[in-house]
Amino acid sequence: MNSLRTSFKRWNLTGLLFVLPAVLIVVLLLIYPILSSMYYSFTSKNLIRPHYQWVWLDNFRYVLTNPEFYRAFANSIKWTVLSIVGQLLVGFAAALALNKIPRFSGFFRTLLIIPWAFPAIVIAFTWKWIFNDVYGFLPNLLTQLGITSHNVNLFAEPSLVFGAVLFVNIWFGAPLFMVNILSALKTIPADQYEAAMMDGATPWQSFWAITIRHIRGVIGLLLVLRTIWVFNNFDLLYLMTGGGPSDLTTTLPIFAYKTGWGLKQLGVASAITIILLLFLLVVCMLYFRLLNKWEKEDR
Amino acid sequence: MRPVGRSKVGVALLYLFLSLLSVLAVFPLVWIILSSFKTSGEMASHPLAFFPETFTFEYYRRVLNNLHFATNIKNSLIVSLSATLITIVVSSLGAYGIVRFFPKAGKRMTKLLITTYMFPPILLAVPYSIIIIKLGLVNTWTGLVITYLSFSIPYAIWMLSGFFQTVPLEIEEAARVDGAGKWRVFVQVVLPIVAPGVVATAIYTFINTWNEFLFALLLINSSGKMPISVALYSLTGSEILDWGEMMAASVIVILPSIVFFMLIQRKIAGGMAEGSVK
Structure with missing residues (x-):
């Protein structure tokens, strides 16, 4: 009874008023749509036809027995893992280099950050233009150098398209890793390195014991956020290739889009996106386990 | 060695x-x-x-005169500025409220953000297109602004709560002793201190809404109402692509993004490094 009264006292009206608008909007714009998406995933909802009915698990059965779904799933994993690894490696290397050079670090940083500001539609136009097999810079350069006998269209060639979209995604995403890792590197106290050197540690040892240990929290958080972003990404890939050629770059979001708006089957599309969300939840829980373990070790 | x-x-x-x-x-x-x-x-x-x-x-002449890109730029400005304004007001209140009055939740901000971040835009797109049709908001800026709040508010709250956490409690307490109420402390004491962070968050929100593509593609189909990203996309609809026009239009779209980005680059990174150190 007593604890109840104190908790009522703590019920702080002004505080609630501060957070109320944000809470309302998040509930209305995120929670409610998710619930209604779950509902539609059990129905035959169509984009155009007004009538639909409850179909139980039919949509899920249809999706989970569809080989196209598994191809899109495999493409999603490949696209996400390879993009993230590439972005991390390039961003990390650039951040270490920027942190080491004595001068012009701000200048290089400003240049290197430029891809991050590109909207997806402009990224797509720019690289389609550079890769264009008639006017494009790269195919013409390769032909002129004698590397290729004729101009190749990187976004249309089945053996090259995945490498090409990965390259663009790494080009776009590496600056975000670089900037965040760099500002984490700056928080490492310099005297730790001096102490390690006095103790006779090799540069490699102090890199692992000091640098990595200090910034792994930031890297972990970046990995979670960017994995989710890349896995969920629709516009960048769709605008570059439209999921083609012959579905080679169709990931789950593009597959859901084609099902929902191409085939008008919103119910099935909902089922696909719900499966996508469940998969992300599992992956993120694994990430969180690791982050919590690191947090405990750092204490 | x-x-x-x-x-x-x-x-x-x-x-x-x-x-x-x-x-x-x-x-x-x-x-x-x-x-x-x-x-x-x-x-x-x-x-x-x-x-x-x-x-x-x-190409610039054609893009601006014949293709009426000026209208699309205006549309984008209206949508992005409205979304940014609402986002900043709601998120500043929310972030400050969480940091000051619900500190336990404040410590879990990052996890809360990641949870909302996980909802794929393509998942939200299904219910949004159904709801927006029901509300009769297809082809309206209102409909688009509403959907933009779904991704801009959680992110802005997260960024801002990082900035609000840097405000020393003593300053607020001193103002409270002088007789200022909670709202006055917030408006007259706290907001001026975090103003640079608020500006950075506003610019970041603006860039993200300016660049958004999926919801604009699904909810707007009349060319007079289109924001710039979808208007650019519609250039690919013709049989023969006019690359000159596409390049000129791209330059027009990207320059504001790049200029704004240069202005706030340090703020964006700082927030994340500090946020995860805690």
């Missing part, structure tokens, strides 16, 4: 590495700007030539 970065050769190699990366990072921007001034004849005959032989403003 001296570590890389201390020896002269090591430093030179680092500069070489960074220079190569910078060329890769900047080349596409430079290339689309230069291409947008080349005549179509030159694009075809000299695909590798760097500088245009004759500068032409023809």
